[in-house]
Every structure is written in C-alpha cells, then in structure tokens.
Amino acid sequence: QKEVEQNSGPLSVPEGAIASLNCTYSDRGSQSFFWYRQYSGKSPELIMFIYSNGDKEDGRFTAQLNKASQYVSLLIRDSQPSDSATYLCAVNDYKLSFGAGTTVTVRA
C-alpha cells in the first residue's frame, strides 16, 4: 500500500482557533486525497476530498494540496468542542491508503 504520514498528535487547540493538520504521501502518481473524521469508537465519516492543486473550502474546513511537495493539509477554522476527534488522511487509488490519524482536542 501507498505510504501516508500524518503529523503526530495529539493536537490541542482552544475553542475558536484554527486547527492545522498535515499529511504527506509517498507516491508521486497519487491523484486524489480524502479527509475523514473519526470519533472514538465510531467509523470514519467523510469530511471532503481534493484532487487539484490549491485550496478547496467546505464550510469551516479547507483542504490544501501541493502535488509537487506531495503534501495535503486540512484546516479547521473556528474550532468547536464537537470537532474533537481523530482526523484521517487517505490517498485514493480505488482503495484507500490511510495515515495513522491525528487526534484533535478542542478546549472549551
């Protein structure tokens, strides 16, 4: 499987701040990238995907892709306590190759 690395957590941010999550991937030919959120004991739920270089915004979430640097990031603006979860980055090659995840805690 393709290697996907995520910045080690846990990441603790105050409520209302921006949480920044990073992900690098090994296969330069990878084309699309997915971010999932996973609450403790639950299954992954889709946040968004990106396949073009640049930024893609969806509500409080912004995904950023830089294929030259093989780097994907997710920004969570105005973080809320309900955003406390593990965030999984995945490379899509018909099957998903996941990183280990970054756990985010939003402090009220």
Add this chain to the structure above:
Amino acid sequence: DTGVSQNPRHKITKRGQNVTFRCDPISEHNRLYWYRQTLGQGPEFLTYFQNEAQLEKSRLLSDRFSAERPKGSFSTLEIQRTEQGDSAMYLCASSSGLAGGVTDTQYFGPGTRLTVL
C-alpha cells in the same frame, strides 16, 4: 439512502472459532470494500468487489479470511480459526464506482468490533 449497514456490531469469540460478518452497502453502489482497523492505526485495506467480482485481496488477507459478494449486493467476510491477533474493528465501505477514480467516494458502515479471547 440508508447508508452502509454492518452486522453484528460486536462479536466476542474464543480462539479457534469461525466468525462471519455481513455488510449491506448503499443501494446501487457497485463497489464494496473491507478494511480492518486496530487501535491507534488508520484502516487497512483487505479486499474489494466490483459488483460480484472480487478484484483485489491484500496480502493482509490470509487464507483464513474469505469474502464473498454473491449477488453483487451484500457481502460477507468470514474468518476461520480465529486468533487473538484478529481482534480489530472490521469496516465495510461502498462507493458508486461511477464517478471515476479521483472522485469516487467511499462511505463507511458502523463497523463490527471483533474480540477474540
């Protein structure tokens, strides 16, 4: 759209027993995937189906594991002679398979948590 469903949600078994899990994908989704997730790790790909055809099996899927999707709808994953190392969350996902590779989105079921004693 009722989402992906999995049964049972929890399974506790003794080492050496056989277990079978079921996954019902989102209606009309052509692709169905099985993943396994252990604590502190991301899900790992096990196998996937395009309709009833099993197109790829991970090397993680030893010969004790078998998966079927006989009519291209629901799927079963069987583990024979379970071992303690099989304890994990088994996740099923489905996708339409129609959007093309880059945007084909997988939606996950709630998972089956297996504990092997």
